[in-house]
Amino acid sequence: MDEGGRGGFSNSRARGRINSSRRGSPHSHESVMDEGGRGRFSNSRARGRINSSRQGSPQSHESVMDERGRGGFSNSRARGHIDSSRQGSPHFHESVSSHKESIFKKDGPSSTASGNDDKPSQIGEPKNGQSLQDKVVVDSCRLESSSGFDICLIPKRSPVKLNASLLAKNKEKRKQLECSKDGPKSYELRSGMVLLKNFIKLRDQVEIIRKCRELGIGSGGFYQPEFYQPGNMDGTKMHLQMMCLGKNWDPERKLYVDRRPFDDAKPPSIPVDFKHLVEEAIQISRSFINNSSNDVEHMLPKMSPDICIVNFYTNSGKLGLHQDRDESKESISKGLPVVSFSLGDSAEFLYGVNRIVDQAEKVILESGDVLVFGGESRLIFHGVPCILPKTAPRLLVDETNLRPGRLNLTFRQY
Template sequence: MASELHSDMSSAKAERIRAKRQQHAPDEHELDLFLNAPSISNDALASAGADASPAEVNGQVERSRCNGEADEQEFRGSAKTGALLPGMVLLKGFLSPQQQQELVNDAQRLGLAEGGFYKPTYASGAKCRLHQMCFGRHWNVVTEQYESHRSNFDGAPAPSLPDSWRLHAQRSLDAATAIDKQVLGTCQSATPDICVVNFYKKAGRNGMHIDKDESAEAMAMGSPVISFSIGCAAEFAYIDHYPEPHEAVPIVRLESGDVLVFGGPSRNVVHALTRVYSGTQPDWLHMRAGRLNLTFREFRPSEVAGS
């Protein structure tokens, strides 16, 4: 009797494992499609007329056309360029279509190289609902620390941060600082040297958390985080404390080309990606459906590192 019960339990466990693998299979397929999608040249993008900003045409805001049908649920959290909180600035449509396509092309190429995209697994064994790769330093989801090599997966060294990406991040930070100087915290300046790249498909999520694993100096000085959104629109929840159950949390809708910068008094903001809207990817963007997110930060403020 005991052996039969053990056999039944083993069969049930095996079935759960098979079901979980089947559940993740489409997600892996979507990443494969993203990585192997043919890239488009900058000349082709410009000739298609996509080198004008999607956020403004003839002085009026224009809603970008999308691939496929958008979710039926009404979009929430629309916002304009400006401060969302002290030290937290949203730059709507800041990245041009050409810049976005260049970043996508780079991510496709680098995602297939050593240290490219992988699906992180927490210490509990649960898999993240995204694919990730890191530049400058690798962020280990198990130890929640930065390291030079990807010790929680394949031991690959963290690739260097591309210079062109660093320039985009610096330009974004300068624009955000012009709106609210508090984004720099007590830093005189900031030079991003880390980038964490996440690719989400329709079911992708990232729960409430604080970006708190940079150096103690970076956290104490409020060194900023710079976040790029490319592809499908998403809901970004943010609040200055961990919310109580059923507590209302502000939501902002991040669209392709938007940049979010938070530092200073907002450096410890609690935030989450709560939803990706399928069918909202701009039709000029040559990328498989999903959301590509690049977040830049400085591990240790330069004025401290140089002292």
């Protein structure tokens, strides 16, 4: 024993053994324990095993456990199997299932075992000859391509959920109660253009978002449209996600068609509840105008919506100044109004008689606001230069998991 209490060999028989091993002596060498208590082999039989495995020796090598308790192979039979498999050895090779692979493991017999080799592969069941990793990639692409943009976030599985404070919830509830008690406040921004503040109740906002989410991830749902400008044939992606209801609006050809040209999808129908809200908003706007003018039919005609464009703006979303003039000539000439719903984060809204941004008027549209413009204002230029982040009602976000951004629905009659 040396001064540290460790076992060591004196210049003795051990050295003779080591030297003899180099000369091919059959003497075996015992393993020793190092300072950390781990088993290791001295210049010994282990090295002989490792070397013999490289030469095709059938000697087996035991697996050892590392410090964290995981099974690992020493320079051993496992390596011999791998090397032999490359040389066409008939040895059977065991597979070790990882934690990630266990997620996709299914109970019961496989399709191959039951003789259903031609059965379509389900998610988590790789086809014959297909690796699990390749199967996961294919399934992810298939799922992504088969559904539209989801305006709601998928809740994260967490044992702790941070909800809005009781003070914040009570504040929003009081605000909603005051709005429902007094009714929506109406403002005439210009002739034929009326803003109804807080018109859509919170529970109706929740239902609109849920319905748009349901329609948006299905056939004919949300997508990011392109528009083309003279001299630019590559197309430019719009800074929003769009879905059409009733009829499809083609931003390239500037017209309405029955189906989307790029996937032949038919637009979903406008939900009946949406139509009722539109008709109610028009009626309230007409009543407000009638108090100051007797020419309400000319200033703001009635309208029964049969088309709707649903846009979702993320925090970086925007839309330049433009006119809504792709409806029928009859609809435009009569000045049938456009009705716009705002939900989620607030947005700056510009409107004016031309495309010059500096000359446009600005108003903030908040969640629950409805803007109606028809008559003389039917062809007003309007746009959304920016979204105001983190301005959506907390109760609305908690109820719907709506993504950060603004959901906008614009109804018209073709």
